[in-house]
Amino acid sequence: MSLNKLLKATLSAAALFAVAGTAAHAEEWKFAHEESPGDVQDLYAQEFKRLVEEKTDGDVNVTIYTYGQLGTENDITELTAAGAVQFSNASPGHLGTFVPEIQVFGVPYLLSQDNEVNKKVLSSSPTIYEGLSKDFESKGLKLYTMYPEGEMVWTTKKPVEEPADFDGVKFRVMTSPILIETYKSFGSDPVALPWGEVYSGLQTSVI
Structure with a gap:
């Protein structure tokens, strides 16, 4: 088994909504996420839009903003906390700057390789919805749900097959202290x- 297979991690995402500033009678809702059109978070947002507009008989319109349209990953979370955006989707790696405890989902081997197990844990764990939810609410956010996004993939110029192959490699990581320290422990040079x-x-060899 190659190291690339052994160390692969399961990614997860969190759907948030604003605690304040979202009225039940609002006709226009904004949903921002950190991925490109057609990616996992966008598919989730599109299904959310479809269901909301269907269940409200069109009284509520959901506008989806993909990556970069309203700023960076941190920007859209701040906009949600401020009530300027009603819903957002973000990875725990980025949310760690708001709620440090959420970074635990970036720890290697934490989640299963069985996607059905991950769905169950992420959607119904009391630790998440009774514990972490309170931390999000203190930041003006409500944790709506979490779900698996698939597996992490490394893209490098040379194969990564054993620990020594990490030495000095400048890996791009999210702005998460746990991810940065994890990649340092691998021997690489993480760049947030x-x-x-x-x-x-x-292009500029920063990573």
């Missing part, structure tokens, strides 16, 4: 970058 700066980072 917003997703929108990844391509320029590759």
Whole structure:
């Protein structure tokens, strides 16, 4: 088994909504997420939009904003907390700057390779919805749900097959202290970058 297979991690995402500033009779809702059109978070948002508009007979219109339209990952979470955006989707790695405890979902081996197990844990764990929810509410956010996003993939110029292959490799990571320390423990040189700066980072050898 290659190291790439052994160390693969399961990604997760959290759906949030504003505690204040969202009225039940609102006709226009904004839903922002951190991925591109057609990606997992966008598919989730599109289904949310479909269901809301269907169940309200069109009285509520949901506008979806994909990555970069309203700023970075942190920007859309701040906009949600302020009530300027009603709903948002974000990865725990980014949410760690708001609620540090959520970073635990970035720890390798924490989640199962069985996606059905992950769905059950992330959607119904009392630890998440009775514990972490209170931490989010203190920041003006409500944790609506969490769900698996698939597996983490590394993109490198050279194969990563054993621990020594990590040495000195500049991996882009989310702005999460746990992720940064994890990659340092692998022997690599982690660089925290917003997703929108990844391509320029590759071109300029920042990563």
